[in-house]
Amino acid sequence: MIFAKQALLSSGWASGVRLDVTQGTITKIETQQQAHAGDVTVDTLLPALANLHSHSFQRAMAGMTEYRMAGKDSFWTWRDLMYKFTSTISAEQVEAIAAFVFLEMQEAGYASVGEFHYLHHQPGGMPYDDLGELSSRIASAADVTGIGLTHLPVLYTYGGAGQVPLKAGQARFGNSADQFNALVDKAKNAVSSLADDCRVGIAPHSLRAISPDDLKAVLAARSNGPIHIHIAEQPKEVADIQAWLGARPVEWLLANTDANEDWCLIHATHMTEVETKNMAQSGVVAGLCPVTEANLGDGPFNGQAYVNHGGAFGVGSDSNVLISLTEELRTLEYSQRLRDVARNIMVKGEGSVGAKLYCGAAKGGAQALSRQAGDISVGNLADLVAIDSTAPALCALRQDQILDGLVFAAKDTVVTDVWSAGRHAVQTGRHVKRDEITAAYTSAMHALVASL
Template sequence: MTIHAKTALLGSEWVSSLRIEIDAGSISSVEIGELPQASDTCVDVLLPALANLHSHAFQRAMAGMTEVRAAGKESFWTWRTLMYQFLDRLTPEHTEAFAAQVFMEMQEAGYASVGEFHYVHHQPGGAPYSQLSELSQRIFAAALQTGIGLTHLPVLYTYGGVRREPLTGGQLRFGNDLDRFLILVDDCRGKANQANADTVVGIAPHSLRATSPDDLQRLLDQSPTGPVHIHIAEQVQEVEDVQAMLGQRPVGWLLEQAAVDENWCLIHATHMTGAETAALARSGAVAGLCPITEANLGDGIFNGSVYLEAGGRFGVGSDSNIRVSLPEELRTLEYSQRLRDQSRAVLVRSEGSVGHTLYAGAALGGARALARDAGEISVGKLADLMAIDRSHPTLCGLADDQLLDGLCFAAPDGLVTDLWSAGRHMVQDGKHVSRDSIVPAYCSAVADLLARL
């Protein structure tokens, strides 16, 4: 397969008339100043596609259903209540249909890959399925149907709180002790061939609330390779509970107790001291930021300016999937910093384009978090590529070096014309190639689930 782009982002430079060849899912050649050939797929502006580094696919079906407040209840109550109602009735068939829908939406939004932080493992009530990895296999099937690049992250979730409270209610579907979890991970790795060839299986200790220090260390000892993702310091109460139990704030404790390095992704890391922020940046880990979900849940604002000044790496994810919009994740990240600091262009370290800082940083950081050799257009990299339409009124008057500012801050959704996931051309003319079968299946699954509530 060969792609010709009128304009493309090659490293940090904009080039014209770029022609690239793709072989076995990777970029095999890059030529500048070439005329298109008859067999080429021709696009306007070609960019490295981003990785969506944090997703809970099943929560897509809840979008728009929890924006109410109940009298006398804390603000998180309505969201949590509906999630557990869903969990009481969620079937494997629902899981697959919901994942296919949201993976398709991610690709149409410009994400070539996803990190699925998968914590629903068992039947309602907590009994395992006959195949322990049944629901993970449904995620693999959705990835195969949509063609998205998948880093699957089975979640270790053992306790209901930092004091090792037992799991109750809907949490029972999450629960594994360490020994069973290791069997689950092995099973997932054995079944990963049911998805695309570039599928990766990592691990995800859910949080310091849901596992114990001893189990975390044993897990890391027995999983020496592959990506490690963990929820950390998302809300103030979590920070206070961990500090009371473990004697340190969660990020500080983790950096001191675990060998956190470039294989790690710390999801949220919202509430950090300045010292913790700098230490996380030095570790080489990726901060997994989910600005739309963090804003929706009222989590707080990431310490972005200090983190980037210290050389920290970051990526973005859609988390609860209440809204899947790549530009909005990036603009929400920057706008949160501006509102806090009452300043503009906060996440640019010295000078330059904010849009380029956000987009290029998220492309490289997201790829690293998913253990995916992508994030830039270069020979040998996976062909995770996105094309956009420059003729849209929000972009047509912009110079090359303004395009990413326009994409991040001015453009609406829907500018993605083409999307390749490891060379699989899954979005063409703005539409996923399997949309017409995926959407009806999703709507049917939602109707079936709601009828059971």
């Protein structure tokens, strides 16, 4: 049993809350209770968020791409450096880095992750003997950390819009549609050894890295699970797709696929008002990565219009340059304020911006990862995070202000405990396997840097 002095349930705030968790699912909730002997006792219990978009291996690059090169630095120059980095990283290093990244996510308050996985082959592009070798490494990292994994193998076939051949730096990513479908089967085998809440979806990388025919082929082969795609991240991408396919990326996708609640559109940074409205009303989730989008100079999302049209959204750490749940949410709101020269934007009408951001991202993230979660209710997975409301950043706030304080005034250090489908991996602010996972990561990084 878990006892919380206060908890944000699906019905609202309650005090003296005891939760019964059976096989990873919340089976009973009682309020106005006292803690019993043997209960895990916490201060404030919230639904834990899903980190809906991660490229875990990129965490190892953090701090290596912040040197201004001659000319104008951009997403595209950053991408070239990323390709050089991936030319040497080994399977063992991929696993060690992913485990450390997942640990950092859990300590920041995330219970689950959508791993958008496009590093498939050996350096140079030759497939491993086991096509799913690196997917197996991601599954192993999820196993050791206990995080809830939605694994998203990526279809990446071309080097640019118009079916441009892959560049040398993209060789480790490339698969035909048929080879990709075989890879998905391998990934399902790898994830089948994990807990029942873990699953596999698919991720056509972007319209610039696939073809319409390949997209049709992989969608036809898919049986179930979420579908994630990068879209409209950069103005050049929008212009290239429009020149090739005759429509802007979001416009084309909504017109040529059955984009619905199973889909998550990552970034969607550059949209018209019509695209924004149509995307919001389609039922898809906007996968927003505000820290990475700021780091790469992508630009801000059309947040106010999207929320006003009822759009679902969640957040992800993408490049993992910084893994912070609170920073993602506040950067999302602050990006809107800086663009519009206004305050309190990401809420329709009146209300708490922190609550809208947090609860919206909790529900949207769960939808994007196909997890029965997003709020604390009977029948949902026990994806839970406990925070300390007596911490200096929160101690002066009323109950109805706690989420505002968490989003805008606190750091992730207020997180004390995290459960992923009932797996209690973070206790008293620290992952239970931090020492061994950190040691493996440090060793992998020393070897990787030496090979660059």
